[in-house]
Structure formats: structure tokens, C-alpha cells
Amino acid sequence: MPHAFDTLIRNVTLVDGSGAPARLADVAVRDGRIARIDAAGAIDPDAAAHVVEGHGLVLAPGFIDVHTHDDTNVVRQPDMTPKLSQGVTTVIVGNCGISAAPVALRGDPPDPMNLLGEADAFRYPDFASYVRAIASARPAVNVAALVGHTALRSNQMDRLDRAASAAEIAAMRAQLEDALQHGALGLSTGLAYANAFCAPTEEVLALAEPLAQAGALYATHLRSEFAEILDAMDEAFRIGRHARVPVVISHLKCAGVPNWGRSGEVLDALDAARRWQPVGCDCYPYTASSSTLDLKQVTSDFDITVTWSEPHPEMGGKSLAEIAAGWELDLHETARRLRPAGAVYHCMEDADVDRILSHPATVIGSDGLPNDPLPHPRLWGAFPRVLGHYARDRELFPLAVAVNKMTGLPAERFGLRERGLVREGCWADLVLFDADTIRDAATFADPMQPAEGIAAVWVNGELSWHERQPTGTRAGRFLARGSEGGASIGAPRG
Structure with a gap:
């Protein structure tokens, strides 16, 4: 007789993703x-084709990495x-204003x-071609995407150091609307970067207007994470109100030594906005950030490590100060x-990271850079670090x-239906x-070291990672924005 279930995971401590307390359970997949x-x-174990004994282990929904730059790597x-x-069983790509689609380059890809x-990695002139490429590649994890x-x-x-004209905004909107029709989650910006910094707020306001009708959201790498962070947050909230869509502040932080200790007022500003509009944020569990080498962030206040350099690849892995001393130049000229x-x-302090991680509006995103030859360890370690270092060892939260x-909170926030929870009928991530x-x-x-303590990972019911090795099964798929209700952060408070 055929089995009733494909897989039975027995005697586990079930943490179902809702925030509810753990309980002992059996979970069957078909x-x-x-x-x-x-x-x-x-x-009954005889009812399943495959039985996994989970005694002493925790079963949870697959983790959703809400802030990634895996856009081209999933293919x-x-x-x-x-x-x-x-x-991690689902990645959200297209963050910080940069995405693999829709893109038609005129030359080398602009920073960042x-x-x-x-x-040659940018092969998707429209969003539909990117969706087809994911379906063809069949990555090992699910993929959902923002448009940058x-x-x-x-x-x-023709150049990015100016505001867009009305005609250029109209052309951008047309591409965004097409992407939304093919399942994009929303729009992301990276207004701190030089190639978007010259975009005035009005440009983003106009571009964001199609989001509401599509049930989409607005995610932003703020125009500043340094001294002007409160003004930058106000700009993000204004864009969300104008477009009538949820706002996600990417990798919320207090960057730079003069900013240390300001997380209380930053979170107060977040809470004030949450009373009137849907707002959330993500955070990675480290006190160091990573990106391209940005002249605006060059300082002697904290350590800066160069991870790669196109003209000087031999300097990868060295500190900027060390390189400057060897070249007998100041830090800015060296950069x-x-x-x-x-x-x-290394621009943050522990107390600020603790406060932001602990906030009820915060979800976890790695912000890992998979194409960096010496990546920040968050690429491989962000989610186990939350569970081990912060939840277990430091007891920052249960x-x-x-x-x-x-799991459950990011699935709700980004409109990923039937994901993020261990409940009957949900997908078995x-x-x-x-x-x-x-x-x-x-x-x-x-x-580049895999985490310890991960026993097994299933993606869409398929065993994909087991005993510190991939099984070779790649069961991921493209996740279009939820067809019913779209993206949601929950009702404003108050």
C-alpha cells in the first residue's frame, strides 16, 4: 500500500514560527x-516512506533571509x-536599490x-526573464524579489549624479509596473549610495505610486545611517505615506562612533511612525557592516578592512590603515x-545592536555578499548566530x-503566503x-564556514541539507508576491 506521508519527523520540540511556546510534536509531510x-x-511511523527521529532537536520553519544580495547567485x-x-529556505533579493532585473547595462555595472x-551576470532586461531563469536554474532555496x-x-x-526627468521617471515606473505584474514584492532604494543620492525625495515619491495597487511595499537603505539618520527615517516614512504602502527600513543601525548610543531615539522614531502607518525593519546580528569601499565612510574612528580591490587585488584582507601606512598616504587617498x-x-556598538535586534518590529536579514572573495561572516552565519549567541548564550530573547x-514575522511582512509557519497546509520549508x-x-x-548544529533542512518538502552536507536536491522556486492581500506589516498601532 502507498504511504500516507512522504516524510515523518518524530518527537521534535516544535517551535512553529508564530512566537508561541515550544511543544513536543510529530510533523508529517506529503x-x-x-x-x-x-x-x-x-x-504511526509505518505511515511514512521516510522517518526522521528528532528526539532532543528543535523543528522550526525554514528561515527567511529578508535582506540578501543573492540576485545573480541563485541562478x-x-x-x-x-x-x-x-x-535558510527562502531569500529575498533586490535590496538596497540594486537588483538583477530589470537591467540593461550600458557598460560595467555602476556601484553598488x-x-x-x-x-555578464546581468542577463535579464525584464523581470519576467529573471523569473524564467530562476525556474530553469531551480535553486536550492526559494527566491522572492524586490526591484531596485x-x-x-x-x-x-545617461548619468546618475542628477535627478531623473519626468520622462525618465515615467520609463522607470513602466518597468516597475511590469515587474509588479510578474510577482515582484515591491521597490527598494539605496539612497546612501552615490548613484542614488542625487535622486530627490520627489523622484522616489513618484516612482513608488504604483506600489499600493499591486499590494507591494517599499524597502530602503536609508539616505543616511549616520548623524542624519532621523531625517532619513522621516523621508522613508513620508514615501510610505504618500504611496500608501508598508515601509521596511533595511539593516537598521547606528553607524559611526558619534552615533553610538542613539538606538533608543532611533527606535522611538520608529515606534512613533508605527502608530500611524505600517513600518518595520531588519537587522543583522553583528557590529560590523560590509559594502563597497565608500569614501563617505572612510574614517580613523573604527577599523576598516578591505575585502577586495579591482586595481589592487593583493590588498584584499588588509586593513585600510595598514595599506595607507605602507603607501605613505592618508586614508581617503588610499581608498x-x-x-x-x-x-x-566595524562601525557599530553592541548595545545598539542589542536594542535593535530585540525590538518587536525587527526581523533578521543577513545582508551577505556572496560575490565578495572575503565576505563578512554574516553570509554564512547570521541565523545560527541569532539562535546561539543572542537567544541561547546571552538570553537577549526567548x-x-x-x-x-x-520565519512567521518576515513571511507576514513580505506577503509570502503559506510560508514561515509549521502549520497543516503550509509549505514544508x-x-x-x-x-x-x-x-x-x-x-x-x-x-566561509557552515554553521554547527543544523541537523537537516527541507525545502518544499524535499530533504536538501543533512549531516553538514547538501543532499544534491534543489527544490526551491520563485515566490511571487501573495495574490491575496499582498505585502503586510500589520495594522498601525495606537
Whole structure:
């Protein structure tokens, strides 16, 4: 007789992604979905083709990485080992104003689009072609996508150090509307970067207007994460109100030594906005950021490590101060000679990261850079670090809250229907881990290390990671914006 279930995961400590307390349970999977949840030991193991004994382990929804730059890698490197190995089953791409689609380059990709790869990686002149490429590549994780403002500017403008004209905005809007029709989650901006900084607020206001009708959202790398952060947040909230859409502040932080200790007032501003409009944020669990080498961020106040340099590749892995001393130049001139380049900036303090991570509006995003030859360890370790270092070792929040920040809450926020929860009928994106041993093994010196304590990962019901190795099964798919209700952060408070 055929089995009733494809897989049975028995006797687990179930943390279902809703924030509810853990309970002992059996979970059965059939045809890629969760078919039955019952008390531990209640489901007959003979009813399943495959049985996994989960005694002593936690079963949770697969983690949703809401802030990634995996846009081209889900096609070019579809095994997605850095994410799958830490329990991530869904990535959201297209953040910080940069996306793989729709893109038609005139030459080399402008900064920071070069974080996604070289010119030959940009093969998708419209969003539909990107969706087809994901379907063909069949990556190991699910993919949902935002459309980048800087990508749209690059498509329509002869130079990016100015405001867009009305005709250029209309052309950008047409491309955005087409992408929304093909399932894009919304629009992202990276207004801190030089190639978007000259875009006035009015340009973004006009571009964001089609989002509401599509049930989409607005995500933003703020115009400043330094002294002017409150003004930058006000700009983001204004755009959300004008467009009548939810706002997601990307990688919320207090960057730069003069900004340390300001997380209280930053979160007060977030809460004030949440009383009147849907607003949330994401955060990565580290005190260092990483991006291209930005002259505006060059300082002697904190350590800066160069991760790659196009004209001087031999300098990768060295500190900017060390390179400057060897060249007998100041830091800014050294940075100019190294560019285009990448860098890790040790620009935050622990207390601010703790406050932001703990906030109820915060979800987790790695912001990992998979094309960096010496990536920030968040690429491989962000989610286990939340569970191990912050939830278990430092008791910053309970395990159920940590899991909710990585599963149920981001699924609700980004309109990913039937994801992010272990409930009957939901898709079986699942991670089985040891709460006592899970930890991030990736370090700044040795960043490409899989996490410890991840026992197994299922994507759409298929066992994809087991015993620290990929199984070779790639069961991911493109996730279009939810057809019913679209993106949601929840009702404003108050």
C-alpha cells in the first residue's frame, strides 16, 4: 500500500514560527506541504516512506533571509550552500536599490550594482526573464524579489549624479509596473549610495505610486545611517505615506562612533511612525557592516578592512590603515586608489545592536555578499548566530521569539503566503537543529564556514541539507508576491 506521508519527523520540540511556546510534536509531510501535526509519538511511523527521529532537536520553519544580495547567485550558483547550510529556505533579493532585473547595462555595472557580479551576470532586461531563469536554474532555496531603484535609474538615465526627468521617471515606473505584474514584492532604494543620492525625495515619491495597487511595499537603505539618520527615517516614512504602502527600513543601525548610543531615539522614531502607518525593519546580528569601499565612510574612528580591490587585488584582507601606512598616504587617498573595492566597517556598538535586534518590529536579514572573495561572516552565519549567541548564550530573547523574527514575522511582512509557519497546509520549508549546540562557525578571518548544529533542512518538502552536507536536491522556486492581500506589516498601532 502507498504511504500516507512522504516524510515523518518524530518527537521534535516544535517551535512553529508564530512566537508561541515550544511543544513536543510529530510533523508529517506529503506532496511538499505539512499534512499533519500531532502529539509526539501519535503518528504511526509505518505511515511514512521516510522517518526522521528528532528526539532532543528543535523543528522550526525554514528561515527567511529578508535582506540578501543573492540576485545573480541563485541562478549562477544554485546550490546556495551559504544559505542552505544555516537553515535558510527562502531569500529575498533586490535590496538596497540594486537588483538583477530589470537591467540593461550600458557598460560595467555602476556601484553598488557591482556587488551582484560583473556585467555578464546581468542577463535579464525584464523581470519576467529573471523569473524564467530562476525556474530553469531551480535553486536550492526559494527566491522572492524586490526591484531596485538604482537598477531602474541605470536603465533610463545617461548619468546618475542628477535627478531623473519626468520622462525618465515615467520609463522607470513602466518597468516597475511590469515587474509588479510578474510577482515582484515591491521597490527598494539605496539612497546612501552615490548613484542614488542625487535622486530627490520627489523622484522616489513618484516612482513608488504604483506600489499600493499591486499590494507591494517599499524597502530602503536609508539616505543616511549616520548623524542624519532621523531625517532619513522621516523621508522613508513620508514615501510610505504618500504611496500608501508598508515601509521596511533595511539593516537598521547606528553607524559611526558619534552615533553610538542613539538606538533608543532611533527606535522611538520608529515606534512613533508605527502608530500611524505600517513600518518595520531588519537587522543583522553583528557590529560590523560590509559594502563597497565608500569614501563617505572612510574614517580613523573604527577599523576598516578591505575585502577586495579591482586595481589592487593583493590588498584584499588588509586593513585600510595598514595599506595607507605602507603607501605613505592618508586614508581617503588610499581608498581612492583602491576603488572599485569592497570593505568591512566595524562601525557599530553592541548595545545598539542589542536594542535593535530585540525590538518587536525587527526581523533578521543577513545582508551577505556572496560575490565578495572575503565576505563578512554574516553570509554564512547570521541565523545560527541569532539562535546561539543572542537567544541561547546571552538570553537577549526567548527561542520562540528568535524563530518568529526569522520565519512567521518576515513571511507576514513580505506577503509570502503559506510560508514561515509549521502549520497543516503550509509549505514544508523546515529546519531541524540542536538548540544546545547551534552556533555560527564563520569568522572575519575565516568566513566561509557552515554553521554547527543544523541537523537537516527541507525545502518544499524535499530533504536538501543533512549531516553538514547538501543532499544534491534543489527544490526551491520563485515566490511571487501573495495574490491575496499582498505585502503586510500589520495594522498601525495606537
